[in-house]
Amino acid sequence: MPITHLKAAPGLPPQNAADISDTVQVMLAALRTGGEEAALDYARRLDGHDAAPELSPAALAGAHRLLPVTLVEDIAYAHANIRAFAEAQRASVQEFEVELRPGLRAGQRLLPLGCAGVYVPGGRYAHIASALMTVTTARAAGVGTVTACTPPGPDGPHPAILHALHLAGADRVLAMGGVQGIAALALGLFDLPGADLVAGPGNAFVAEAKRQLFGPIGIDMVAGPTDSMILADATARAERVALDLVSQAEHGGTSPVWLVTTHAPLADAVLAMVPRIIASLPEPNRSAAHEAWAALGEVMLADTREEMAAQADLYAPEHLHVQAADLCWWRQRLSAYGSLFLGADTTVAFGDKAAGPNHVLPTGRAARYTGGLSVHKFLKCVTWQSAAPEALADLARASAGISRAEGMEGHARACDARLPDRNAGRCCGS
Numbered sequence: 001m002p003i004t005h006l007k008a009a010p011g012l013p014p015q016n017a018a019d020i021s022d023t024v025q026v027m028l029a030a031l032r033t034g035g036e037e038a039a040l041d042y043a044r045r046l047d048g049h050d051a052a053p054e055l056s057p058a059a060l061a062g063a064h065r066l067l068p069v070t071l072v073e074d075i076a077y078a079h080a081n082i083r084a085f086a087e088a089q090r091a092s093v094q095e096f097e098v099e100l101r102p103g104l105r106a107g108q109r110l111l112p113l114g115c116a117g118v119y120v121p122g123g124r125y126a127h128i129a130s131a132l133m134t135v136t137t138a139r140a141a142g143v144g145t146v147t148a149c150t151p152p153g154p155d156g157p158h159p160a161i162l163h164a165l166h167l168a169g170a171d172r173v174l175a176m177g178g179v180q181g182i183a184a185l186a187l188g189l190f191d192l193p194g195a196d197l198v199a200g201p202g203n204a205f206v207a208e209a210k211r212q213l214f215g216p217i218g219i220d221m222v223a224g225p226t227d228s229m230i231l232a233d234a235t236a237r238a239e240r241v242a243l244d245l246v247s248q249a250e251h252g253g254t255s256p257v258w259l260v261t262t263h264a265p266l267a268d269a270v271l272a273m274v275p276r277i278i279a280s281l282p283e284p285n286r287s288a289a290h291e292a293w294a295a296l297g298e299v300m301l302a303d304t305r306e307e308m309a310a311q312a313d314l315y316a317p318e319h320l321h322v323q324a325a326d327l328c329w330w331r332q333r334l335s336a337y338g339s340l341f342l343g344a345d346t347t348v349a350f351g352d353k354a355a356g357p358n359h360v361l362p363t364g365r366a367a368r369y370t371g372g373l374s375v376h377k378f379l380k381c382v383t384w385q386s387a388a389p390e391a392l393a394d395l396a397r398a399s400a401g402i403s404r405a406e407g408m409e410g411h412a413r414a415c416d417a418r419l420p421d422r423n424a425g426r427c428c429g430s
């Protein structure tokens, strides 16, 4: 039997993706020609902020004094986990050198980027954890300079974001959000070094700005509105599943949450609980979660765990949480997700905030072709090669042969010039 939808998603009002793309195109053109003045103008108009955007080293180093001690400890706990994970990831990729044939040597080098710019969202919520996830990972990769920007509230950026950026090791920080913030990083406004790559999550304007700037600079991925799927069998507890769905719906009206289960009573219980849990949230979180659940929430009933797994492969969710028996089977079977959460004792909120693996993850089915932010995005995996005399006879013959078959005589002659018999009897410079 195919998957049955117990709650389908009516979807969002007609998409305004084209409008966003046009808006961003106009903004980037203005930012390219108008530079800092244009950036300040957008900051004034969109975020009501016209102070000098760069944070002083003293403001960054002193931000922790504005925070409760317990929050400083929580941020330190999360940072240590995120750094340990990123450092293990860095250690897992290696340079190497190999002799492919006698005298034909080649190798791989891992070169950190010179400058990475990271975006830390701060519109609806203060994304403290995003500051840790992006900067810590760039630093573990060995990036030379890490620049950052984050939108200011009426009193400037949240001090916890500034502290997190400082702890993680950001070199320069601008209080600037949205397209103007991304442009400042990419184009090197306000005396920043122009970033080789811009990374980090953000809203649709931020994601579109990264997409349009890609080419001359790199980006990590187009990380849009977050999405989450739970796979649950009869062993799952309805209350945890419902709380987990609501926790991710809280991101807002563009963030889908999906439940797939083989156990109809669980689906019924969750469907009854979710609206009650949402109603108990404070505002504006209640409205954000309600919008997401009403427009994009889905509950699906499957016959078998294999059907559940196939549905997960189809949706390729950013976060995939298995609350079911036989976790080893699930870990082997599942193949399309940004990050996998195994068992009912963990929750996506752990991964969002403090567990260690990166929370900047592919959204909108991009998990079919990429994983999330990692040290690899901040490293160039480049190659080198050299040829000693004993390699030349075979290498020059094969390369010249292929060149001539391709019609590339110039290439072939460069190869011929390395043939050992061509050079026999000649001395240097003759």
Ligand SMILES: NC(=O)c1ccc[n+]([C@@H]2O[C@H](COP(=O)([O-])OP(=O)(O)OC[C@H]3O[C@@H](n4cnc5c(N)ncnc54)[C@H](O)[C@@H]3O)[C@@H](O)[C@H]2O)c1
Pocket (backbone or CB within 6 Å): 023, 046, 047, 120, 121, 122, 123, 124, 125, 127, 130, 151, 152, 176, 177, 178, 179, 180, 201, 202, 203, 204, 205, 206, 223, 224, 225, 226, 251, 255, 318, 359, 360, 361, 362, 363
């Ligand atoms: N995929 C991931 O890994 C991940 C992780 C964390 C957060 N997120 C996502 O990041 C997003 C954060 O969004 P946010 O809005 O709260 O913060 P944000 O910082 O991304 O965006 C705020 C900025 O948007 C700009 N903006 C707002 N309205 C605009 C308009 N009409 N025209 C031009 N610019 C405009 C403003 O300049 C403002 O500074 C959420 O969608 C969340 O789901 C994703």
Ligand SMILES: [Zn+2]
Pocket (backbone or CB within 6 Å): 226, 247, 248, 251, 348, 349, 352
């Ligand atoms: Zn989340």
